[in-house]
Amino acid sequence: MTKQKTFKRFLFGLLEDTGDHxxxxxxxxxxIVVLIVLNVALAVLETLPEVRASYDGILIYVQLLSGLIFVIEYGLRLYVSDLHPPLRRYGPLGARLRYALHLDAVVDLIAALPFLLVIFLPDNSFTVVVVLRLLRFLKLARYSPAIRSLLQAIASERWALMGATMIVSGVILLAATVMYLIENDAQPDKFNSIPHAIWWAIATVTTVGYGDVVPVTGLGKTVGGFFMLLGYGLIALPVGIIASAFAREIHSRDFVVTWSMVARVPLFEDLKATEIADVARLLQAQKVKAGKIIAEKGDVADRMFFISEGTAEIELNSGTVYLSNGDFFGELALIHQRPRKSTIKAFHDCDLLVLEAHALQLMMEKAPGLATKILKEAERRHDEALNAAGDLASEELAQADVVRGEEDTDQSEMFSDDKARPEDVSDDEKPSS
Structure with a gap:
């Protein structure tokens, strides 16, 4: 692989968070998230005359620098876009054209445009630039799974939301018509026509109630009160649709992430998708604060851990092993429950998913076929690491980031590219997580 390709893959890993760094x-x-928030805040504050008069020079430099960063980011993302697996088959040019039309790329381009407009249209683009700078907050969707899930929930329920909108629109039209017929004689200036009454209907049904147009007759007040109460139920309709869709989207995303973590474990590699899903449902959530012990040396290794967020730390003779998001440890503990030979601590606050051995065994008792597959794989892996006391297997060690201890300078060949090579770790040095 040429240096150019290596550098390109390095950039892709940094921008898409898919590499080892x-x-x-x-x-x-x-x-970038901080820069987006800062830009939106400055775009709002810059409209204050006193702020613009006092800090105009600083604001200009900050906006130019951040705009340049957004332009560079867009250019680099476009440059490495042909490395995306779905786009590779289109070739370098075709992949970049397709990526440029993707919604994320369009938002990146919008974030970069203010810098270009300030350079090429300095005198005529103030309003456009302010609007585009405010639209930079759309970039947060790329870095916020919650925002993306909310947008996906809205998109998935778009037909239901359109139906709810039609119902609300019909009620508003009905309220305006009825109130026009009732209040037209008493207030011809405010309820002169149905279109005039629609303003009152919108303010009433949406429960805003500006108070600039109100019914004065007894019947009008009664009808107005009815539509006010009806408005609460109508507002709850789209809110309920979005809330249920959002909860479903979050649950689906979490399940996919959990499923993928379980599927990576070699002990479960021969299982079907439905069987992996059954194992994933056994997982229990656990939070551990930084510095607290996750598993202590000498305890019976009777559970397996997945790290959904945070970093765990394991001290070895050869160095310190760090496991982070998506990593797992304790695979062999599910079958071979031995005393742990290493203490595992939370280096940062950790959100863990725990699979207990007895829960898996109960499921295996109910599904003999599943038990056969798991036990067969466990026996094979136990034979491969017969002399390795502990439950941290080679695949688990391979995923870890390792920092050498100062006393191990004679073992400099043990680690490469900040990764531990399992075949180079002696049996005594393999941690029992």
């Missing part, structure tokens, strides 16, 4: 990718992602 997790810390750098996370720092870039968080830096």
């Amino acid at each position: 997790r810390v750098a990718a996370r720092a870039i992602r968080q830096g």
